[in-house]
Amino acid sequence: MKRVSFAEFGGPDVLRLVDAEEPHAGPGRIRITVRAAGVNPVDWRIREGQLLKAHPVELPAGVGLDASGVVDEVGEGVTGVAVGDRVFGEGVSTYAEFAVLSAWARMPQGLSFEEAAGYPSVVETALRVIREVGVRSGQTLLVSGASGGVGSAVLQIARARGITVIGTAGAANQDYLRGLGAVATTYGEGWVERVRRLGRVDAALDLAGSGVIRELVELTGDPRKVVSIADLGAPELGVRFSGVAGSVPDALAEAVDLLGRRALHIPVEKTYPLAEAAAAHIDSQAGHARGRRVIVV
Template sequence: MRAAQFREFGGPEVLTIVDLPDPHPGPGQVRIVVRAVGISATDTKVRAGTVSFGAELPQTTGRDVAGVVDEVGEGVTDVTVGDRVFGISDDGAAAAELALLTFRAVIPRSLGFVDAAGLPVALETATRVIDQLGVTGGTTLFVNGASGGIGSTAVQLAVARGARVIGAAGAANQNYLRLLGAQPVTYGDGMVDRVRALAPEGVDVAFDVAGNGILPELVGLAGDARNVVTIADVEGAREHGVHFSNGFVDGHGFRSLADVGELIEAGRFWLPVDRTFPLERIAEAHRASENAHVRGRLALVLG
């Protein structure tokens, strides 16, 4: 099968398309014919060498994926050959013609492969964090970095729980956040004052997606470091006593893959795919992910 791979850490140019042996599912796994692959920030950080999951070089890439089941492993009862599914690629190897999945769900009927492929990592991460923050009806949540894939997802999941959400994004994405159900504020000097203009007593909890060095301000807004979670600022979290959320340590939120279907079919959840690329242009997709202000997600399209 064709697959994207890198033999050294570095910029997007280290990605190449190679031929690899076809994988086959073990117990609990399914194999899918890949139709679309989401590009996440984790993918680009692993390729650059700034995040490591312990794998040796050369490495494959890609976690978010959607496709059609063509083989099932021992003990699999939730899906069968021919089902459309989406999920997290085992071993981070989604950017390929075939992929193995342990964590998966059937794609909601109204969703295509490209839109489904943008969801898994964002859903898992956003669900895990808003659970850690205890977001329920009546909670006021501030999301720093609300217009990207994870931020957009957190906004909508929190709104679905009955929370009030204030979200920070660039000037071009203010109306987009309103469509998602958030009260938008712009980044930059005076952002905290703009949040306090909407919530004079501060917020109950804050979720830092952007990692732009404002954890002290978020602690002030939320009243206590225990009311703030970041997924983007390891050093700041250590310095200011904020929890850095990590699915490998904290436990994952993969149940969200099945749970989101009801919201999607009810028209209460939407995560746009900003741009698509063929597999051969994966380097361009990684470059766009790193350098552009993406609304929603980026995806590779196969087949």
């Protein structure tokens, strides 16, 4: 089979499309023929060797955590799913023609493979950081870097919970944020004062790693009310860096519920073939996304 792999840590140029042995579903796992794989910032952080403590890597290594596809092997002890089922979920080395998943859910009706591949990690992350930052119904949450996949999920989940969201993004994405129910403003010079004019901020999330931790602490008045998923230096300022996933099966179940109620929709901004995984990483690292980027197999 074909899969995307890297034999050394580095930039996007270390990614190669190679021939590899097919993986197989062990106990408690399923294998899918991959139809699409979500592109997440954690993918290129792992490729660069940034997250070795949380994600140990043995080289050469595959790439990707999220995928959607059709079940073609069911491991020992697995129930409730059968060969031929359309599923989405999380596993390892998902930029490939076949991948083994450790957590999955059946795809809701009407959801394409490309759309489904964009949900697993971002919904888990969104649910986790909302929980960790401790924001409640009736309060206001500031989201820095709100237009990407995680931001899109945070905005919609928070809205469903009665939380007001102020989102920062580029000028081109202001209407997109408003369409998701956020109070939108641009980043750049003067952004702190623009946020202040919008009202009190009870908690804040840094989703872009754009060097705004000090300002977020200033706006909330307490580093314990700020959580980052993108700035590895956040703990130096007393801010929690959230990098350890919670329950992916629970997150997938909530995603299915939200999708079924039409309370969640994350658009696919761009798709790439397997051979262009490096281009997908370059675009992901550049930021400014509106929704998700997806590898199509």
